[in-house]
Amino acid sequence: MVAGTQRKHYMLGGKGGVGKTSCAASLAVKFANHGHPTIVISTDPAHSLSDSFAQDLSGGTLVPVEGVDSPLFALEINPEKAREEFRTASQGSGGGGGGGDGMKDLMDSMGLGMLADRVMQFVESQQYNMFTRIVFDTAPTGHTLRLLSLPDFLDASIGKMMKLKKKLASTTSAFKSVFGKEKKQQDVASDKLEQLRERMAKVRDLFRDPDSTEFVIVTIPTVMAISESSRLHASLRKECIPVQRLIVNQVLPPSASDCKFCAMKRKDQMRVLETIMSDPQLANLRLVQAPLVDVEIRGVPALKFMGDMIWK
Numbered sequence: 001m002v003a004g005t006q007r008k009h010y011m012l013g014g015k016g017g018v019g020k021t022s023c024a025a026s027l028a029v030k031f032a033n034h035g036h037p038t039i040v041i042s043t044d045p046a047h048s049l050s051d052s053f054a055q056d057l058s059g060g061t062l063v064p065v066e067g068v069d070s071p072l073f074a075l076e077i078n079p080e081k082a083r084e085e086f087r088t089a090s091q092g093s094g095g096g097g098g099g100g101d102g103m104k105d106l107m108d109s110m111g112l113g114m115l116a117d118r119v120m121q122f123v124e125s126q127q128y129n130m131f132t133r134i135v136f137d138t139a140p141t142g143h144t145l146r147l148l149s150l151p152d153f154l155d156a157s158i159g160k161m162m163k164l165k166k167k168l169a170s171t172t173s174a175f176k177s178v179f180g181k182e183k184k185q186q187d188v189a190s191d192k193l194e195q196l197r198e199r200m201a202k203v204r205d206l207f208r209d210p211d212s213t214e215f216v217i218v219t220i221p222t223v224m225a226i227s228e229s230s231r232l233h234a235s236l237r238k239e240c241i242p243v244q245r246l247i248v249n250q251v252l253p254p255s256a257s258d259c260k261f262c263a264m265k266r267k268d269q270m271r272v273l274e275t276i277m278s279d280p281q282l283a284n285l286r287l288v289q290a291p292l293v294d295v296e297i298r299g300v301p302a303l304k305f306m307g308d309m310i311w312k
Contacts (some may be wrong), residue, residue, distance in 0.1 A: 026307035
């Protein structure tokens with residue numbers, strides 16, 4: 001994962017509460033300490049990167065993380081702020097006309113368009129060029145799957161809207177002098193829709209490129225978490241998202257004492273881990289076990305400690 005200078009993207013996701021943020025942050029620290037200019041981006045509405053790094057990373061802008069060997073930056077994308085900016089832009093371009101409202105309603109109905117749009121704004125920016133490793137701390141499973149399926153949804157939906165717009169334009173050509181202003185507003189909104197569709201196509205290509213992108217599933221050794229991870233992998237395969245690794249977090253080490261609770265808990269976890277070997281969705285993934293530790297993973301030193309155990 002640290003080899004080569006080609007730019008690579010890693011998306012970490014799974015069930016809520018399994019330690020995605022800690023794993024994502026520790027991977028980012030690992031990359032930075034191996035000489036890669038790195039950025040870790042949170043697309044989770046419940047941001048916790050600041051807690052993981054023990055540093056204020058809020059504000060929606062690039063913030064340098066202290067205490068690593070190479071440049072490491074963090075970016076927390078604020079969905080509510082992005083939503084408001086997107087609404088303002090779409091209303092400004094559409095002037096309150098049908099086209100602008102159509103685009104705004106389409107994006108609001110998904111609740112994710114502004115998030116994907118903000119990600120692509122960053123990818124297309126000059127700042128992006130300095131990074132060779134981009135780590136995404138994604139939202140819990142359902143939210144992430146809707147985000148990953150968004151490009152295809154928008155491509156189909158916007159295509160239908162564009163066809164409808166052309167039909168309406170042909171039937172109202174005789175009224176250009178009367179409705180000239182409204183038509184101009186609709187044309188501007190249509191151009192915005194087309195630009196959005198092109199940007200979403202880039203998102204789709206980025207997510208599905210096996211040479212530059214990998215989705216890492218993070219889970220814990222419980223029946224419910226493993227079942228959700230299996231469904232997640234099935235959905236990711238359907239979306240053609242490359243997946244190679246399954247991180248099983250919070251695995252109890254063998255007990256050196258006569259703690260009966262610890263022994264029973266570990267026995268349960270080992271049974272769950274065995275089910276992974278027979279799961280058709282998970283059996284072929286590279287299984288990485290991350291042990292449960294007796295310290296809070298907070299701050300760069302703790303993240304380096306965790307990364308040395310997971311990302312060997």
